[in-house]
Amino acid sequence: MTYIAKPKVHAPTLTKNEIGLTRRDYEGTVSTLCAGCGHDSITAAIIQAFWELSIPPYKVAKLSGIGCSSKTPTYFLREAHGFNSVHGRMPALMSGANAANGDITYIGVSGDGDSLSIGFGQFGHAIRRNVNALYVLENNGVYGLTKGQFSAAADKGSTSKKGEANTMEPIDGCLMALTLGATFVARSFSGDKAQLVPILKAGLAHKGLAFVDVISPCVTFNDHEGSTKSYAYTREHNVEIVHADFVPPAEEITADYASGTLQNVMMHDGSWVRLRKFAQEYDATNRDTAYAYIRARQREGEVLTGLLYISPDSQDMHTQMGTVETPLVQLPYESLCPGNAELQKLQAKFR
Amino acid sequence: MTYIAKPKVHAPTLTKNEIGLTRRDYEGTVSTLCAGCGHDSITAAIIQAFWELSIPPYKVAKLSGIGCSSKTPTYFLREAHGFNSVHGRMPALMSGANAANGDITYIGVSGDGDSLSIGFGQFGHAIRRNVNALYVLENNGVYGLTKGQFSAAADKGSTSKKGEANTMEPIDGCLMALTLGATFVARSFSGDKAQLVPILKAGLAHKGLAFVDVISPCVTFNDHEGSTKSYAYTREHNVEIVHADFVPPAEEITADYASGTLQNVMMHDGSWVRLRKFAQEYDATNRDTAYAYIRARQREGEVLTGLLYISPDSQDMHTQMGTVETPLVQLPYESLCPGNAELQKLQAKFR
Amino acid sequence: MTRINDFAFKIATPNGTGSSSANGLLMQAIFRMGVPVTGKNVFPSNIQGLPTWYEIRVSKDGYTARTQQFDLMLALNAQTYQKDVAEVRTNGWLLYDSTWPLEGSVARADVTYLGVPLSEMVNGAFKGVRERILMKNIAYVGALAALLEIDTDVIRTLLKEKFGRKPALMDSNQKAVDLGYEYAKTHLGAPLPIHLAPLDLTKDAILIDGNTSSGLGCVYAGATVGAWYPITPSTSLMEGFKGFCDKFRKTEDGKKKFAILQAEDELAAIGMVIGASWAGARAFTPTSGPGISLMGEFVGLAYYAEIPAVIFDVQRTGPSTGMPTRTQQGDLMLCAYASHGDTRHICLYPSDPREAFEFAVTAFDLAERFQTPVFVLSDLDIGMNDWMVPKLEWDDSYRPDRGKVLSAAELEQAKQFYRYLDVDGDGIPYRTLPGVHPKGAFFTRGSGHNKLGGYTEDDVEYADVMERISRKTQNAAQAVPAPFVRKGSKATTLGLLTVGGCHGACMEALDLLAKDGIALDYMRVRGFPFGDEVKKFLDAHETVFVVEQNRDGQLRSLLTLETGVPPAKLSSVRYWGGFPMSAQHVIAGVKAKIEVAA
Amino acid sequence: MTRINDFAFKIATPNGTGSSSANGLLMQAIFRMGVPVTGKNVFPSNIQGLPTWYEIRVSKDGYTARTQQFDLMLALNAQTYQKDVAEVRTNGWLLYDSTWPLEGSVARADVTYLGVPLSEMVNGAFKGVRERILMKNIAYVGALAALLEIDTDVIRTLLKEKFGRKPALMDSNQKAVDLGYEYAKTHLGAPLPIHLAPLDLTKDAILIDGNTSSGLGCVYAGATVGAWYPITPSTSLMEGFKGFCDKFRKTEDGKKKFAILQAEDELAAIGMVIGASWAGARAFTPTSGPGISLMGEFVGLAYYAEIPAVIFDVQRTGPSTGMPTRTQQGDLMLCAYASHGDTRHICLYPSDPREAFEFAVTAFDLAERFQTPVFVLSDLDIGMNDWMVPKLEWDDSYRPDRGKVLSAAELEQAKQFYRYLDVDGDGIPYRTLPGVHPKGAFFTRGSGHNKLGGYTEDDVEYADVMERISRKTQNAAQAVPAPFVRKGSKATTLGLLTVGGCHGACMEALDLLAKDGIALDYMRVRGFPFGDEVKKFLDAHETVFVVEQNRDGQLRSLLTLETGVPPAKLSSVRYWGGFPMSAQHVIAGVKAKIEVAA
Numbered sequence A, B: 001m002t003y004i005a006k007p008k009v010h011a012p013t014l015t016k017n018e019i020g021l022t023r024r025d026y027e028g029t030v031s032t033l034c035a036g037c038g039h040d041s042i043t044a045a046i047i048q049a050f051w052e053l054s055i056p057p058y059k060v061a062k063l064s065g066i067g068c069s070s071k072t073p074t075y076f077l078r079e080a081h082g083f084n085s086v087h088g089r090m091p092a093l094m095s096g097a098n099a100a101n102g103d104i105t106y107i108g109v110s111g112d113g114d115s116l117s118i119g120f121g122q123f124g125h126a127i128r129r130n131v132n133a134l135y136v137l138e139n140n141g142v143y144g145l146t147k148g149q150f151s152a153a154a155d156k157g158s159t160s161k162k163g164e165a166n167t168m169e170p171i172d173g174c175l176m177a178l179t180l181g182a183t184f185v186a187r188s189f190s191g192d193k194a195q196l197v198p199i200l201k202a203g204l205a206h207k208g209l210a211f212v213d214v215i216s217p218c219v220t221f222n223d224h225e226g227s228t229k230s231y232a233y234t235r236e237h238n239v240e241i242v243h244a245d246f247v248p249p250a251e252e253i254t255a256d257y258a259s260g261t262l263q264n265v266m267m268h269d270g271s272w273v274r275l276r277k278f279a280q281e282y283d284a285t286n287r288d289t290a291y292a293y294i295r296a297r298q299r300e301g302e303v304l305t306g307l308l309y310i311s312p313d314s315q316d317m318h319t320q321m322g323t324v325e326t327p328l329v330q331l332p333y334e335s336l337c338p339g340n341a342e343l344q345k346l347q348a349k350f351r
Numbered sequence C, D: 001m002t003r004i005n006d007f008a009f010k011i012a013t014p015n016g017t018g019s020s021s022a023n024g025l026l027m028q029a030i031f032r033m034g035v036p037v038t039g040k041n042v043f044p045s046n047i048q049g050l051p052t053w054y055e056i057r058v059s060k061d062g063y064t065a066r067t068q069q070f071d072l073m074l075a076l077n078a079q080t081y082q083k084d085v086a087e088v089r090t091n092g093w094l095l096y097d098s099t100w101p102l103e104g105s106v107a108r109a110d111v112t113y114l115g116v117p118l119s120e121m122v123n124g125a126f127k128g129v130r131e132r133i134l135m136k137n138i139a140y141v142g143a144l145a146a147l148l149e150i151d152t153d154v155i156r157t158l159l160k161e162k163f164g165r166k167p168a169l170m171d172s173n174q175k176a177v178d179l180g181y182e183y184a185k186t187h188l189g190a191p192l193p194i195h196l197a198p199l200d201l202t203k204d205a206i207l208i209d210g211n212t213s214s215g216l217g218c219v220y221a222g223a224t225v226g227a228w229y230p231i232t233p234s235t236s237l238m239e240g241f242k243g244f245c246d247k248f249r250k251t252e253d254g255k256k257k258f259a260i261l262q263a264e265d266e267l268a269a270i271g272m273v274i275g276a277s278w279a280g281a282r283a284f285t286p287t288s289g290p291g292i293s294l295m296g297e298f299v300g301l302a303y304y305a306e307i308p309a310v311i312f313d314v315q316r317t318g319p320s321t322g323m324p325t326r327t328q329q330g331d332l333m334l335c336a337y338a339s340h341g342d343t344r345h346i347c348l349y350p351s352d353p354r355e356a357f358e359f360a361v362t363a364f365d366l367a368e369r370f371q372t373p374v375f376v377l378s379d380l381d382i383g384m385n386d387w388m389v390p391k392l393e394w395d396d397s398y399r400p401d402r403g404k405v406l407s408a409a410e411l412e413q414a415k416q417f418y419r420y421l422d423v424d425g426d427g428i429p430y431r432t433l434p435g436v437h438p439k440g441a442f443f444t445r446g447s448g449h450n451k452l453g454g455y456t457e458d459d460v461e462y463a464d465v466m467e468r469i470s471r472k473t474q475n476a477a478q479a480v481p482a483p484f485v486r487k488g489s490k491a492t493t494l495g496l497l498t499v500g501g502c503h504g505a506c507m508e509a510l511d512l513l514a515k516d517g518i519a520l521d522y523m524r525v526r527g528f529p530f531g532d533e534v535k536k537f538l539d540a541h542e543t544v545f546v547v548e549q550n551r552d553g554q555l556r557s558l559l560t561l562e563t564g565v566p567p568a569k570l571s572s573v574r575y576w577g578g579f580p581m582s583a584q585h586v587i588a589g590v591k592a593k594i595e596v597a598a
């Protein structure tokens, strides 16, 4: 069975973005996930973010591993190259693709099993390289596609559908990212589009790896009592500390907030992220206070959401490697091959 | 060439431990590492620790991955089963062996490449499982055996023998362990036997995974100017915060320290770890302050050493799994096979 | 014309609508009537919404292979309606939900349409979306009971057994059955010419899937450590093991006499198995193709360091992710020679859930006896579908073959212990376990070692050990389960050779070919390395048809490499699209070649 | 009896004492004298202290294979003294450090002992431990210069070239050379009957190792992304690439026109290569056996999703860690069929550093043309030892074969693009790259897909794509480098077939066998899948000796599987202990079989 393409009805009423595209143009094929799956809400937010930023879909590469979450790139940006690869190895593909062509926008979609279990090593090292990409971890605490086993993000004490309790400490993607020196760390909730969209936009504008951990309930295997990744639990215990508000380069910033509660962070492309704060003491540009605050709230059983940390002086992989401006894929062969004359000269060294 | 066994000269003067063994009995074959390699000093400390604890060598299993560091288990505890396995995968072997037989003492030896590069995933998940074992990471910031490439522990800006500077954030094993919920985290320096031996002893007594990160200069590829893992650098910037002092169950504790600078932690086997503190505010039983303090000192370019964190209520893998007291390998087959009668009864379910 | 106890029907529904319990009920009911039955679940690689089919074949002759002839189709999924209609055999029947008018599609003239207002009925009778969806399935069970004359008392009993403690549930289920039954009786002129009649052919049999039976086999083999990373279609093997351990392996105070480690990935899973085996436990890991690919390096270590390990490869359609919910025999070559360098591994090939149980036990005996990894290669069809097989028997006198493991007492006696010496000339050295005795200590390594167990970079010392290991593996050829053999109906120069799950299709095909006067001698290999009988069989026939489920003829490749017979005489018959093989595939393949020949 | 320009000597030292620069100096000096020379470095898997040997063979006939006959031994390592003494040929010479009395061991009567007080000399002449250790090596160069008549002017020139900018270093080196030279002249009655005499046979040649030349090949092929995880013996390939890129691929302002990613492991390395190739770059990864085992799953993805990738497998002695500093051809089977499911991969088999350069380029052309992974299988001997090969030539008219990649313009024209359609009937579909054109978008997946690029679980659609891929790979058989062929000295029914680094040993053996009147036709395969010529060659001979360096005859296995010839006619000749193969191995193998036959 080939995928069923959505009828592309262009209702004239559909509003267009700066490059004249409607949200529809940012959609993909019909989702085959369970009705109510948190992942579908994230897909909607991703579509919204790309549309609002007026990024041409074909200038995007969307990569994923394996899992329900990793299927979602089929459901957005029809006109972008997609890569649903192998389980846990998306980060390596993304790093390689980015090295070859840093001129397109990369979005990597993964799951908690994909990134924190089998892919833990690659997840960590992609962060370390600070690959310029948006990394979305659709976190439901279980392996959805294989029917609900605990993932490494399952909370201690949380019970599986079969009623067993998880005995191990969860791996917290955000704490891990901070410890690994990530330059952009955020957490949100699939059900909170208002918060998620601006975070995704800021992540897309960030030059470096923007890690976004999105709690995304699995309605089929992990949305019951006792699951800390359920809609109910997350709604109750979700504490937003920093609300990101993204402003494209064009517009200037209207500071319509009481000073002190507002923090502006300039992005590499001259755009701004405006951080509206709910917790006074919170400084989203300080890695260590961020870490400490997440832990503090965790001890209260709360899930801290918002843009948790952003490093304004992020040096992405290409900057660190010192590669040329032109993407490597666009360098003409002639500029890459030294030619025979050089070869003959060189060989004096081998005599 | 088969290994050259050390001549077992039993000089009567050699002092014996409680089970009548001398240090010699805890040695292995002659080291084939470079003269002056930090790893050899760690081997000496390991020999000392096992000897002082009077652990029968044959009741020990020593496992490692691949690397110069991973070769060292050949150099200690001749009478223990050893396993020099494949690169980066020691933690899985150790977890499996421990599941099968939790009655012997496990020591896993690894390198920074072995644990933080190729083995990063297994390293993290072994900590998460809290396998009851001593995990020694012999950290020289390079891949010694493959001649000096940067490992993931190489510090940003540190230069290789070939003169290149590392551009990436290092992965700090201790911060990683704390973030992953490790129950015992320590750091020491191969040159500081006085500090290292008690830490190793405490780690051996700890019920759960005791992670010990030991800075161990590679004299051949990473002991030059500009390397933060060199003897010189470590000697200068080594800040000891907590000195562990291990007391076997037998002896009682003599509190010969000004109170406030002394902290006693009871181990599962009734023995004590006595923590003598140099930094007043430091609490080695608080995971978060430990993390924060390591980071703070790091910003000063200092390497914090000592027993950084210990959780008194550690639940090791077996406790979490709820396995029987008897090691699984010792359960008689008769107690494992339900027999034909049960089989016939059972099959009613399949009709 | 009527056909009794010999027909097949297929149920098309969207995934995740709970039809599986209804289909299970049908299977059991037919089985309880004493009539041989098999079910094939054709499901998608998703959790909800995509098409799924359940195929039920009733065969008084006890044929278990998949059929491609469907007499009756329950077309209950709009997504696939067209396709499903097309699949009904000429003069067959199609049951649909007549709550809504038939889809615009031109109806087939050669098919009888049976409309049952399933939705209407259940919406009238039940409240709540969930219950209505579920009861719709039970309702079609009722309709089929009428159409196919399934014993309603049997169904009632089954519902009692299942919902004994939940009377409310039982009532609603019974109600749904009755609704469907009554409607079919009164409106559809049930029964159909194809229907059931009680027989007595199932009393010594059970209905079971191969993953469950393998999990049970691991319990009976005395395995204490299982390590795994979930992957379709192997997941239910570990779930089975866990279930049986919870039942049989817990002390009064709830302590476990087993350890199940859910690893972070397959590299860790096989590492844990090797670690546990090294420490002396019987340990195993279930996985599928992608997992085998990831285990390569560790398998080489276990081969060279000579550590037992049992690996279940429940094969699916590869390469790469491929079709995870379809079956294939695509890993035959990989498992036989997994890892870099010179390696060769013992493989076992069960053909049904009963052998999946037996070979699980055999696998541990061989792994420990030969101190090497052993692969048990089943597939999605064997592992996840319900097969009718003879009841499992257990010989209580069985004791595990732990191989040459030296006890503390033996070590105490021994002058000195060397790990890799060929003391007995059978290529199998002696092992010791950690923590047993100081004299038993040795250093395990994947790097070059000599027969004393010492590190070596000397070519002669190195080759010496590798040669012995090669002899050792060759000796396993006579220890693996002997091939299954059946002579042809008359003397013949033609042979048919297959492996694993193709057995049913081959046996059925042989009967049918015999009816056409084509006789073939038959062999099914059950283990690797192949015993001498295999070469003898190939030598004894001019042409041997090699039947298997992969694109490149991997079994044929193994036969060529291992027996040295001229490949030309091995004629390949393959179907590998993802469905289990049918007798028709085999017959077509054989006839094609014979016609060519003739 | 004297032998000029045709002898071999061996230098035994402990690892890490800096003898390599001295040995390099010897090699270059002999080479500069116009005399063909090869060196084999036999080093341990450790960094300091374990035994290491350097073997230098001088051959006016230009034979490059390893010899097993050593005329002269420099026994400078106490650890291996006994072994080294034993290895000198009858009536050979042994040079030792006479600073200390000869070891108690009974001296061999049939060997002439040459004592040189190396330590004493250097301790007298130099201060500082480091310098003394290093100069001791240079001193034996001097002694050998006298004993073997190595042109001292050449040595002087070489030292100038090397230390031109560091006069102090140059002086001490020259001093050390002179010390050794003078001593040998005055006390040892130099020269020996075996010695050198200037020739003119090396002016069109170079001395280079295969990893360096492969790295250079990647630069010339236009590769821009290299991803790797260090592993012996492949490490120097990436180091070579890096060095050449630093020289040729930097802009004035020091920006890099290349990217080298040191991955966290081999799974990541191959993933990066596939990602970069998918994005349109020429990308590669160098590794060895253990790395190949870890890459299995990703290789299957690249095969099925049809993404180019170039993988260099510099083979070492396996399985498992094995002997990392010894050579072997143990991955032939693994690379040909890597990963689960049905796969088959293009492989290239260079025989020396020159082909290692050329095939690096070929690999990228084939990988992109056929949209599939390509393995280049060299080995430690080719990759790390210095070989004398004809100078490398480059055709400036060469342009990369990027295969069927659609440009923005072409896409603009196209009505619609489908990724996996066999438009041209050659089994090769069209590709597009990300970021080029909206119409080029498609979804790459390792899960089941149909020819349109859509997701599928349909058996016919699935098989359709897999069949095409199979055809595509088969078509590559005529695109890989054709076999090297040499007719026997006279008509013969005997053939000799080999692969890769065995070439030198085979060529030499053929000459020697011819002298004994044994003629064999010769073929060396250079690529996989095999072209028709290979089957023709096998068919054309009654017996074909298959020469290779592994335990199980993997090349023989590939020939059996791929050509379908009766295995019986393929007679296996193997040496696989870790040293490069010698002519003696081949001759012994061939004669053994022929005698048996006779």
Ligand SMILES: Cc1ncc(C[n+]2csc(CCOP(=O)(O)OP(=O)(O)O)c2C)c(N)n1
Pocket: A066, A067, A068, A069, A070, A087, A110, A111, A112, A113, A114, A115, A138, A140, A142, A143, A144, A145, A146, A151, C229, C230, C231, C232, C266, C290, C291, C294, C321
């Ligand atoms: C190598 C490998 N091992 C196992 C699997 C089976 N598998 C597919 S998805 C999955 C887990 C997915 O979990 P997660 O990443 O959290 O995604 P989710 O389905 O929960 O969104 C597993 C184990 C696989 N496809 N490949």
Ligand SMILES: Cc1ncc(C[n+]2csc(CCOP(=O)(O)OP(=O)(O)O)c2C)c(N)n1
Pocket: B066, B067, B068, B069, B070, B087, B110, B111, B112, B113, B114, B115, B138, B140, B142, B143, B144, B145, B146, B151, D229, D230, D231, D232, D266, D290, D291, D294, D321
């Ligand atoms: C799968 C695999 N990849 C690569 C190698 C090569 N290798 C051997 S040791 C090593 C790195 C060792 O570094 P570390 O763990 O830090 O140990 P050290 O030598 O520095 O003590 C590497 C890359 C290998 N043996 N196996």
Ligand code: SF4
Pocket: A032, A033, A034, A036, A037, A038, A039, A068, A069, A140, A144, A145, A217, A218, A219, A220, A221, C047, C048
């Ligand atoms: S199983 Fe869970 S994660 Fe997967 S699609 Fe359904 S709800 Fe979403």
Ligand code: SF4
Pocket: B032, B033, B034, B036, B037, B038, B039, B068, B069, B140, B144, B145, B217, B218, B219, B220, B221, D047, D048
């Ligand atoms: S190379 Fe470095 S790490 Fe390895 S043995 Fe030598 S000093 Fe130690």
Ligand SMILES: [Mg+2]
Pocket: A111, A112, A113, A138, A139, A140, A141, A142, A143, A144, A151
């Ligand atoms: Mg998940």
Ligand SMILES: [Mg+2]
Pocket: B111, B112, B113, B138, B139, B140, B141, B142, B143, B144, B151
């Ligand atoms: Mg290291």
